[in-house]
Amino acid sequence: MEIVFDKGIFIPGLDLWLDSTRKKEFCVVSHAHSDHVARHNVPVMTKGTFSLLKDYYRKSNPVVVDYGEEIEYSGFSLSFYPAGHCLGSAQILVKDKSTGLRMVYTGDYKMTPSPVNEDSSVIPCDVLVLDATYGKTQYIFPNESEIIQTVAQILNGWFLEGYRPILEGWKLGKAQEILFHMLNHGFKVVVEDSIFQICKVYESEGVQFPGTYRLFEGDWAADEILLCPPNRTKKLMVQHYSAKRIMRLTGWALDYASGTRYGRTMIPYSDHADFKQLLNYVGQSGASTIYTVNGFSELSGYLMNLGYNASHLS
Ligand SMILES: [Zn+2]
Numbered sequence: 001m002e003i004v005f006d007k008g009i010f011i012p013g014l015d016l017w018l019d020s021t022r023k024k025e026f027c028v029v030s031h032a033h034s035d036h037v038a039r040h041n042v043p044v045m046t047k048g049t050f051s052l053l054k055d056y057y058r059k060s061n062p063v064v065v066d067y068g069e070e071i072e073y074s075g076f077s078l079s080f081y082p083a084g085h086c087l088g089s090a091q092i093l094v095k096d097k098s099t100g101l102r103m104v105y106t107g108d109y110k111m112t113p114s115p116v117n118e119d120s121s122v123i124p125c126d127v128l129v130l131d132a133t134y135g136k137t138q139y140i141f142p143n144e145s146e147i148i149q150t151v152a153q154i155l156n157g158w159f160l161e162g163y164r165p166i167l168e169g170w171k172l173g174k175a176q177e178i179l180f181h182m183l184n185h186g187f188k189v190v191v192e193d194s195i196f197q198i199c200k201v202y203e204s205e206g207v208q209f210p211g212t213y214r215l216f217e218g219d220w221a222a223d224e225i226l227l228c229p230p231n232r233t234k235k236l237m238v239q240h241y242s243a244k245r246i247m248r249l250t251g252w253a254l255d256y257a258s259g260t261r262y263g264r265t266m267i268p269y270s271d272h273a274d275f276k277q278l279l280n281y282v283g284q285s286g287a288s289t290i291y292t293v294n295g296f297s298e299l300s301g302y303l304m305n306l307g308y309n310a311s312h313l314s
Pocket residue numbers: 031033085108
């Protein structure tokens with residue numbers, strides 16, 4: 001099965017686009033992050049993704065599917081499975097009717113169970129298109145529940161020393177996981193507007209956070225965590241709160257051995273698969289042909305050394 005990359009994934013034999021960032025007549029959308037979408041005429045996506053992109057696609061004719069549902073087209077069928085990355089995120093199984101081949105595109109995915117996402121699993125296939133965001137050997141994330149414990153300890157320490165904590169995480173996906181974990185630890189959390197609006201969409205889709213949180217409107221009590229997207233503190237005008245400390249949760253924290261960068265405490269916590277999970281996926285999928293996409297081309301070289309037929313799409 002020939003697969004090419006041109007600002008999106010394209011299967012010429014099926015005339016099928018996935019995650020194109022240029023407008024197409026018909027295109028599968030794996031999830032709602034902006035680097036995976038464009039204003040297609042007929043976007044195909046899960047209910048959760050559509051609930052996040054309802055306004056964006058108000059002039060389109062979207063096809064909205066449930067996880068596990070199979071939809072038939074003339075040369076192929078499409079099924080969507082949880083990807084564990086953010087609300088509605090999906091892995092897509094494409095069955096080619098003429099050859100019988102099964103192709104899986106993982107999209108951005110994470111295998112570690114998340115309290116706000118449906119659990120993901122490996123989808124058996126012949127051809128695998130694997131997101132390689134962390135496709136380098138050094139990106140092995142620490143145990144996630146231990147990381148959350150560490151975060152809670154650091155925050156408690158900051159409160160004891162009289163500092164207000166700011167937690168930074170991407171507004172869709174990461175922020176909702178962080179919010180869940182912080183509420184679960186009994187912290188009070190005040191939430192920046194864009195994150196707050198997305199939390200409300202999560203709730204409309206059935207996600208229940210273990211406590212209450214409030215919208216940040218300028219006031220910030222000394223016993224509250226402020227949750228916001230990265231680099232938003234200037235815009236929030238919190239400069240006059242002089243005793244504050246910032247923590248960023250990102251997989252790229254592994255790049256900084258000191259654990260600090262840009263005046264922030266960097267914590268390795270990601271909404272993507274780490275290198276180990278990438279290798280596990282390849283092994284368990286049974287795929288004989290692997291295309292890696294995004295991230296690092298080193299992963300395809302590593303897989304070739306292991307004997308796989310692998311290449312990087314770019
Ligand atoms: Zn994403």
